[in-house]
Amino acid sequence: MTADPAGRPEYPSSDRWNYGPWHDGPDPLAPPVDLRDALEQLGRDVMNGSSPRSALEELLRRGTDGTQGLDDLTRRLWEQRSRIQRRNNLDGTLTEVRELLDRALTAEKRALFPDPSDDARFREAQLDALPTGTAAAVNELANYDWQSDEARAAYEQIRDKLGQDLMESRFQGMKQALEQMSPEDVERIRRMMADLNDLLLAHLRGDDTDERFQAFMREHGEFFPENPRTVEELIDALAARSAAAQRMMNSMSAEQRAELAELMGNAFGDPRLAEQVSTLDANLRALRPGEDWTGSARMRGNNPLGMGEGAQAMQDLAELDALAEQLSQSYPGARLEDIDLEALQRQLGDEAGVDARRLSELEREMRRAGLLERAADGSLQLSPKALRRLGETALSDVLSAMRSRKGERDTANAGAAGEPTGATRPWEFGSTEAWDVSRTLRNAVLRSASAGEARIGIEVADVEVVETEQRARAAVALCVDTSWSMVQDDRWLPMKRTALALHQLISTRFRSDELQLITFGRQAATVDIGELTALEGVWEQGTNLHHALLLAGRHLRRHPGAKPVVLVVTDGEPTAHLEPDGEAEFHYPPTPRTLRKTLAEVDALAKLGASVTVFMLGEDPRLAEFVDIVARRGGGRVVNPDIDGLGSAVVGDYLRTRRSGRR
Known part of the structure; x- marks a missing residue:
């Protein structure tokens, strides 16, 4: 590059560029690391009960689309080692x-x-x-x-x-x-x-x-x-x-x-x-x-090796063993940067080196992008940014399922005729919100300028509308069953994805609403979305819906001016209740005392204007009989979705209840 007399840089014309072969280093034409897909895989493992560190290690072992994982590379190393020993003698x-x-x-x-x-x-x-x-x-x-x-x-x-x-x-x-x-x-x-x-x-x-x-x-x-x-x-x-x-x-x-x-x-x-x-x-x-x-x-093969070739074979075997240890990442302080890429390429070819480099980039970029962070105790955990991204994906999946089932759009009704949120969104057919004129004109100007058009015209793609939210506030308690049967029957991950989707919807579209997440097994507890996402399944008997409803009522009383919404996800009838001393008492089959105390909390919630919607998972006839009683006593509903439809059912019921006029 040269400069003109005024000191401004002069760039060479296109016919003066010289192109040569790429020899080493990251491929400049390689696609960027797909952090969204990687985070989705990592989040799925975390929500299934793995620690974030274990989930990251599993992701690197498994690899991603188009990139071999550490397990595949290790398998190829052992195959190469076996080939050397099987083919040669000394x-x-x-x-x-x-x-x-x-x-x-x-x-x-x-x-x-x-x-x-x-x-x-x-x-x-x-x-x-x-x-x-x-x-x-x-x-x-x-x-x-x-x-x-x-x-x-x-x-x-x-x-x-x-x-x-x-x-x-x-x-x-x-x-x-x-x-x-x-x-x-x-x-x-x-x-x-x-x-x-x-x-x-x-x-x-x-x-x-x-x-x-x-x-x-x-x-x-x-x-x-x-x-x-x-x-x-x-x-x-x-x-x-x-x-x-x-x-x-x-x-x-x-x-x-x-x-x-x-x-x-x-x-x-x-x-x-x-x-x-x-x-x-x-x-x-x-x-x-x-x-x-x-x-x-x-060495047990038929191909005779001379002393020089034999020494090289022994060096190759040692190099393969060292690479296998590096790929295992099982030693203290192990990092993917430890992998000898030149040795890996010598043994398995250039593509293996590219895969190992991309896995290293994936781990590094996930940390650099702020998707993983260290907790106070030094353990690795998903960052709030990662949880937001997982929530976006979960909510998008839920809304897609709702549209396919009912023909609804994800945001057309979410903020109609309400207060502006300060955000905008692209116009869609059926949108009733007012245009954001300044952003619409800005989009038109930028599009016309980039296309080299002399005249500025507005197209449908330029239009943005003002996003609004309903004036009514809601206090929402989502109570999720965390008893062992939820893990055992593969309901653990759908339950967490449902909570993520609802949390994302409320925190982005209905920011004035107050959501409380409540888990209940032998006892109930209030948790934040990070704690729920990382929650591991524990072998513990008891489904303490009584305690969960107590905590839900406490949350509703803290927000007396809000519309009360109580949503319960469970796969079993109540088998535990809370005693006055704070201890949980478990009985199976459930005792009349447990049922009475649980239904008493349903009645207490009804006095606050809340009806309890129960999402019943499975076909347990005893549970079906109990939730019918809950519906009759509290004027609520019973929904029996399949696992894939749980998220749509919960989010859909929240939106339906929120839009309704009842308190």
């Missing part, structure tokens, strides 16, 4: 050396056969007398004068193969650099190993090795493609590889280990190299004792 180096040895012996005997000399017969006898073990035979032939060029080349391949595998097992990514090795290259490797061991020994003594490390990397950096920046990074990389090579050896049979150890003296035909590797392993074990030097893994 005798690749031994097998290949045996094949090269057989090829060398066959070629040498083929060359000796036509030679009639005694020397040829002697050489044949030497070859026939070789030990049966591969390592012993290779060592026996170390000074043999090969007569066949093909045999000599095959034997030299053995030495090169052993050298390449030995180095690749300790230095990741050196396989290509070790091909076509000359004697000078071998000497260069041996010198690097000697310098490396001197550097590690000095570091182990506690010497300042910074300058020594820099000099070492300048001379031998070509052997370390991972490009460590400090001696500690160098040690970390080497120790992980060396420990993996040791676990590979631990996974072999005792015979295989002995055979391979004996063969390593022939690496590049220089026994000093194997000695340097042994010293390197000892130094690294002393510097990083916390690495897994004693583990092993059973």
Whole structure:
């Protein structure tokens, strides 16, 4: 970007933009995290009885639409781990050396056969007398004068193969650099190993090795493609590889280990190299004792791995185990940021890394958006903002169900012919409220300007009307049954969603109304919407409707000028009542005393002008008989909705009662 003489920025024209491939970091074209869907899932689990922390963990384990959860990623890790063990075995180096040895012996005997000399017969006898073990035979032939060029080349391949595998097992990514090795290259490797061991020994003594490390990397950096920046990074990389090579050896049979150890003296035909590797392993074990030097893994497949490939397989298994622990999030202080995204992409591909990153963003954004907060005791809880969003969703679902059943709109009648609330809403067919002229004109101007229209005209979509609320106030008591049967019969979540919907309706559309939420099991209690949402089901006998109605009457008396509305959601007849000393008395079947005390509260509410509407869940004949009595005594109603229709029934009855003229 440049600037004109006046200092104003000049942006390049569209034909000067350059676009290139995206290599790393968050995808700039990825859709934003869907917090509403995530909150809906989290809220559902919380209302079903999970703690917010457990619900968040479950959401991350389960994932969201289009994003794999931690459980799916973990399952894929274990499948990858099983695949490595199921397909491979660790005798690749031994097998290949045996094949090269057989090829060398066959070629040498083929060359000796036509030679009639005694020397040829002697050489044949030497070859026939070789030990049966591969390592012993290779060592026996170390000074043999090969007569066949093909045999000599095959034997030299053995030495090169052993050298390449030995180095690749300790230095990741050196396989290509070790091909076509000359004697000078071998000497260069041996010198690097000697310098490396001197550097590690000095570091182990506690010497300042910074300058020594820099000099070492300048001379031998070509052997370390991972490009460590400090001696500690160098040690970390080497120790992980060396420990993996040791676990590979631990996974072999005792015979295989002995055979391979004996063969390593022939690496590049220089026994000093194997000695340097042994010293390197000892130094690294002393510097990083916390690495897994004693583990092993059973390899039971048919694909033979060489030493370098075997060490890589062991590193992959260790990486898979570490990733599985990170994904489990089961250790103290675990965070999704702990997941090694590069390692996850190496093992499962780029898409797995994208999914893990999006899960981390989801957790971070839920906190940043204020949907989760810490309570005074340090526990995680849904914030008021989250509860409002859950209420919006619950209310929207309820109103949609009401419209589909009755053809009603959610707000057309809510504020007709009442006091302005200060808010506006888009005009809908049938709206009777006055236009908000200033907002309507503003919408028209903005729309016309954005479309480049010279003239300003008003369209239906521009019109907003003044939202009003009815002048009458209501005191509403919603009493919800929290006995164990509500949990047992899958009525717990619908009950909470109903309370959320009613709370949202009253707090946004009828703000002058006073809502009291009352729960009743063995005893009754007044709760706020947050407490009700997070309420866990408890195994407790008792349906104390008597106590709930007592609390409802107390709420109505605190608001004498308001229209009294009492709504009861229950799935069982009253089986408990409150004694004068405050203790709850439980009996099943219910005693006449419990029924009398409960009906006495129904009569007391009737004197306050309130009728009790009971939403009876289930088909209990004893409950049906009792609620019929309640309806007759108090002039109320009995509604028997199904679970899916509970919210619509409660909200609809509240609106119907509120619009009616009765007190």
